[in-house]
Amino acid sequence: MRESSTDLFVELPDDSNITDLLLATVSRAPERPLYARKKESGWQDVSGAAFLAQVTAVAKGLMSQGVQPGDAVAVMSGTRYEWTVADLAIWFAGAVTVPVYETSSPSQVQWILQDSGARLAFAGDENKARIIASGAAAAGLDVQVWKLTDDDGTDTLSGLASLGSGVQDAELEAVRSSRGLADAASLVYTSGTTGRPKGCEITHGNFALFAVNVIELLPEMLKQPGARTLMFLPLAHVLARAVQVGCLAAGVTLGHSATAAELVDDMQSLKPTFLLAVPRIFEKIYAGAEAKAQAAGKGRLFETAAATAVAYSEAADRAARGGKGPSPALRTRHALFDRLLYPKVRNAFGGQLKIAISGASPLSPQLCHFFRGAGITVLEGYGLTETTAPASVNTVPLTRVGSVGLPMPGNAVRIAGDGEVLVRGVGVFNGYHRNPEATAEAFSDGWFHTGDIGSLDEDGFLSITGRKKDLLVTAGGKNVAPGPLEEKIREHRLVSQVVVVGEGRPFVGALITLDDEALHAWAAENGLGLNSLQAAEHPKVLAQVQLAVDAANSSVSRAEQIRRFTVLPRDFSLDTGHVTATLKLRRQAVIQDFSAEVEKMYAKQP
CATH class of the missing domain: 3.40.50.12780 (ANL, N-terminal domain)
Known part of the structure; x- marks a missing residue:
């Protein structure tokens, strides 16, 4: 479509x-x-x-x-x-x-x-x-x-x-x-x-x-x-x-919480x-729950409960499309964990949260399924400042995990010949203030050019692949979308942020940061006393990151696979200028500030 x-x-x-x-x-x-x-x-x-x-x-x-x-x-x-x-x-x-x-x-x-x-x-x-x-x-x-x-x-x-x-x-x-x-x-x-x-x-x-x-x-x-x-x-x-x-x-x-750091305590009250x-909040809460389970010696139980939540949500999706729903055995396991473990996940949000909207950047489908299986329906949406934020969103009765939903009421979405997402309707802004040239450049025939690449399925659900300007073209002429690779790698508990690189290069690489909270818990479980600098070079940490990279590589062609990566000793943050106020990565700032690390990756051919 x-x-x-x-x-x-x-x-x-x-x-x-x-x-x-x-x-x-x-x-x-x-x-x-x-x-x-x-x-x-x-x-x-x-x-x-x-x-x-x-x-x-x-x-x-x-x-x-x-x-x-x-x-x-x-x-x-x-x-x-x-x-x-x-x-x-x-x-x-x-x-x-x-x-x-x-x-x-x-x-x-x-x-x-x-x-x-x-x-x-x-x-x-x-x-x-x-x-x-x-x-x-x-x-x-x-x-x-x-x-x-x-x-x-x-x-x-x-x-x-x-x-x-x-x-x-x-x-x-x-x-x-x-x-x-x-x-x-x-x-x-x-x-x-x-x-x-x-x-x-x-x-x-x-x-x-x-x-x-x-x-x-x-x-x-x-x-x-x-x-x-x-x-x-x-x-x-x-x-x-x-x-x-x-x-x-x-x-x-509506209550106001001054910072993301105060959010957890404010949700409790x-x-x-x-x-x-934003996705980072859901990632942090999941990582925190996993770390607590590991510290209590219940890591295997958490893994089983998480897998059950994901399977239960996926089965619900199939049933909504006329397929087979959860099996009796899956229902039994889900009911058990709904008494033992899922309430702890819900309590992290204050105990009464039923629905959450995720936006600003892509949310892992696995995380979306996990939270829904645990009793919190996370609805992913999509939009930009120019579309008054939400141009599309999933709803409770019409949800397709992995997509950003159907167009908002009064809006239409079109996919251009080059895959760019176009939007028009009541949510689209008037234009850029005192900048008619930029306004004219952003519109064609009444459609606003978002600069994002996406697709529509047979039912009209929109999926976003990445930013048009973020698409990499390797030295071999292969187009690579960084988003899906980065999203998949971030599913690993130790990984915080990922920036895929490779524009004009002979192969694809990645800059990866670690999640401090998850790292400390993992290091304790494995009897390792590591600070962030040591962790970035430790063989066991690198082996875990390699597993995440391998999982991401399994979903793309060989030419798109990440051949080398560098683990950075500190995470990207608002203070360093590498993320926005809504925790969205400033990709070019990262690549510029870590240009030496990027060059080192490509100094020797793999």
Whole structure:
């Protein structure tokens, strides 16, 4: 199949906008908790009515400072409740939110402020405030900076809100209602790994139509009584904000977790019923469960339980397609482990998680099957900033493990002649801000060129092979997709990250890092006292990595097989600049920074 589409479930009036969703939710149930704020004493519920009152007060404060409809307002902060307050307040004032990753460099901040023409900015702390002020000065802009703290300082949210006390409700309503579906709601700047970041114009319609339709698409997540979730992804990421708007429209309680490091503890206390995460989170939780079992002398039992979960999920897939479901023996084993071991896996997520959405990068089908077999359905989706994140997603009744699902409602997916994935529909952005050349280059006949390579099966499910620009062409002229090889190698418990190399080279190679937690557990099991530097060269470690490489090689032709690999002594991280804020690999940065290791791999022909 070359094209697949899904009709809209719900349409919205052209003159409506995101703020109407909040007003409707509060009108239906003003006392329902929309947010949970993390305090020292625990989670504190914030009702819809209380949240709306805070949002409108800050919006009036923005108006008092001269912010007008269409103006850009920047937000540079980690994930927190106040970020959400600022976002909605900006929209109530008719303005446009410009998220800035808190990890952005000063030069990136300067460019984003300059390109967006920001009038005002919110900062997560004093350091971010200084970076914004410095960037604004360098860009020749006069930008007011307010801190996203919940104290009573004059330069905080409450201080800004107090300045708006003279703004009348009718004035606020006039600017709030002046925005429609076609108007810009946010300028989201891409990572800029190949040049200056480009500002993607995301409209009210992009966000709002996603929100009202995802409720109907995933009722098991968003229509369940007591549904709640925990947001830990950076709110500068468009997927995080799209899901947040969806939760707002559905009346789902949402808590904020500041970092991935706090996520496990926060899940234990908030106990989410569904979660938006990236593959690295699922990989870490699986590796942690495996390491604990190994340390307790139950490694073989865990392996059997994991294999049972995978087999049970695979059988469920076959049954859904009219094939044979789980055998009586498999059902018996699954029921046994569902009492003995799977609850421990579920408890790692707080004990009440039923569904999780995985995005940003590919998730191993084996892991997907494992978690589903253990009682947590992981639905993989796909999208980019330019598609307001989700262009496609698996659903509870329509799941195909290994794919990224069917197109989102109101969207269509097409596969071009060269295998590139094209998207059009209500989720696709307006274009790049002040960059008509880049916009024209990204579209043809109304279809957005994603830059990803993929395929559609006979039922319209989309699968992604990799980035078009990441395809390697060896010296022998063989095209190699790094993604499937990397994904397969990462299934080994000791492996953390993989970057396949080989552009213009005589054979394919790989840079591999180790998972510290899994390594320490494995070393203890094998009576080895190894630090990271020693492990990268230890024969037993290299033998384990070779097993992972061999498994990956077994699924491809000889010309695509990895002939050599190098184990690096440290993992890729946000601090080293090798992964993004959503834990996605910066492939070119890795290859550049470890060019000496790459050259050494090719110094001697195998």
